[in-house]
Amino acid sequence: MERVPVLAICGSLRPDSLHRALLTAVQDRAPRIRLMGAELVRDLPLMDPALDRPDSLPSAVREFRMLAEACAGAVIASPEYVHAPSGVTKNALDWLAGSTALYGKPVLLLSASPGQTGGLRGLAGLIPTLLALDAGLVDPVSVSRAPRRIRPDGEVTDVGLDLRLEIAVEQFVDAMAVGAAPLATR
Template sequence: MWNVLGICGSLRRNSYSSGLLRAADRARPDITVLGAELAGRLPLFNPDLDDEALLPDAAREFRACADRCDGIIIATPEYAHGPSGATKNAMDWLVGSSGLAGKPTLLMSSSPGQAGGMRGHLALIPTLTLMGSVLVDSVTISGAPARTDGRGDFTDPDVAQRVELALREMSAALVRSERKASQALLR
């Protein structure tokens, strides 16, 4: 059983991003998505507070969840051809921790348009690489309104299949990550 931190980059109730995280949580019995609500509770990143004695409780809880989890799923909307401010803020709070280092990381997005939010991923890749994430194949879903039930839950079986395929790859990456960590301990 694997626990992954779900980072929801949308603060909107019934967002497509939260719907993608719920779909990911249902996709595989060996992967549980935790902490999807935590990114929305983070204050704006302030380097003056990035000190153990001053760290806000929400940031402390978010970092602890990232540290405990085996992997990360980031579901972010695309705003102005980039990730949402909430997504970027969450990444900024994780820079001062080792929460992403060596962990499989899946990017997911959806949008009403034809690009499916993929431009929001592009700005995240250099940051995630710098932080040591191991990226797995991403998921982008276009035409989101026609594929959901109005509450942000995806009802299109093609979306469920795409999410399941991505989570299958995530599961394989988690196994590889665990083997690598085990081999490092034996040395």
């Protein structure tokens, strides 16, 4: 069975990242999709419009855009830093500005934090950007007290989180099958 390619963005560069663990947990629950490119964001330069020309486009940006265009959706696991989105994630999305890479495609947002809000404010800050890119958002998942509920290898140790991830993955895969309409047209 050929798996559906899905762009993965991990907004944390930290070894043992809870967000990489969430991506692993999603992959474990979605055998029909193949999460790809989670580490590409590490190589993206900081957004510089002067580089965004055919003769000077960095190869990492070209690779990232081509993958995003080829994928049927995206799963973005992104931390909250100082009550705002991770700059790593925002920078990656900025490189998709002006492209149709996420147009009408389902996007599942995930966050995790040791704190009580689970990184929700970081996700909230990404929503205007994703709407501007015409992504089709599905219900996001924010995980509070995350180190008690998921291990760095992606093993989920909390029944409630296990169920929430199952539901989120099912919604996301269903949305890809249907082909989500851009939010602006709903």
